[in-house]
Amino acid sequence: xxxxxxxxxxxxxxxxxxxxxxxxxxxxxxxxxxxxxxxxxxxxxxxxxxxxxxxxxxxxxxxxxxxxxxxxxxxxxxxxxxxxxxxxxxxxxxxxxxxxxxxxxxxxxxxxxxxx
Amino acid sequence: xxxxxxxxxxxxxxxxxxxxxxxxxxxxxxxxxxxxxxxxxxxxxxxxxxxxxxxxxxxxxxxxxxxxxxxxxxxxxxxxxxxxxxxxxxxxxxxxxxxxxxxxxxxxxxxxxx
Numbered sequence: 001x002x003x004x005x006x007x008x009x010x011x012x013x014x015x016x017x018x019x020x021x022x023x024x025x026x027x028x029x030x031x032x033x034x035x036x037x038x039x040x041x042x043x044x045x046x047x048x049x050x051x052x053x054x055x056x057x058x059x060x061x062x063x064x065x066x067x068x069x070x071x072x073x074x075x076x077x078x079x080x081x082x083x084x085x086x087x088x089x090x091x092x093x094x095x096x097x098x099x100x101x102x103x104x105x106x107x108x109x110x111x112x113x114x115x116x
Numbered sequence: 117x118x119x120x121x122x123x124x125x126x127x128x129x130x131x132x133x134x135x136x137x138x139x140x141x142x143x144x145x146x147x148x149x150x151x152x153x154x155x156x157x158x159x160x161x162x163x164x165x166x167x168x169x170x171x172x173x174x175x176x177x178x179x180x181x182x183x184x185x186x187x188x189x190x191x192x193x194x195x196x197x198x199x200x201x202x203x204x205x206x207x208x209x210x211x212x213x214x215x216x217x218x219x220x221x222x223x224x225x226x227x228x229x230x
Contacts, residue, residue: 033218042205042221042222042223044220055217056217058217059217104162104165105162105218
């Protein structure tokens with residue numbers, strides 16, 4: 001596609017349920033990042049991949065959060081046993097370049113998660 | 117861990133005046149410093165970046181300066197216009213040397229008064 005695509009755009013779930021958020025990066029982009037953005041705050045780093053390899057997951061809040069990118073393209077962020085504090089905008093971003101270089105991040109429109 | 121602090125959190129300037137946003141970073145290995153602009157309801161977009169081997173970079177009305185010794189960098193917008201109203205985020209990354217985790221500041225909401 002022309003840009004980074006995320007789905008669902010909006011997700012309302014009940015506390016305790018699992019959710020899966022999907023990111024489809026720009027074709028050919030090597031790096032894929034996940035961020036969480038609270039209203040009025042900056043993007044909070046969660047994890048990132050180069051190709052299918054998860055390079056850094058130090059930002060994942062706890063073991064309920066996990067991410068994968070099995071074929072080096074589409075990525076899924078999974079939150080198990082959701083809690084109200086997980087409510088936020090989850091943004092995916094992709095970058096053309098891989099490890100050892102930086103490049104512009106292209107953000108998706110985000111998935112807004114609300115946990116009741 | 118790595119941290120990026122940004123201030124002020126809000127800034128209001130008269131149209132035509134200049135605006136300055138400042139950031140400090142904690143990781144001395146950081147060598148790449150991008151700035152992103154996020155308009156209301158939209159996604160963040162890169163407006164300018166600077167690498168640690170230069171002290172200043174300019175693009176039309178926007179300039180960034182970097183002081184590696186003090187570990188701080190700034191965004192300067194001159195001749196501000198209404199379309200400059202947005203939230204601006206600074207960020208820092210190790211870039212070339214190792215893993216490219218990019219840490220963002222908390223943002224500055226810039227308002228341009230007509």
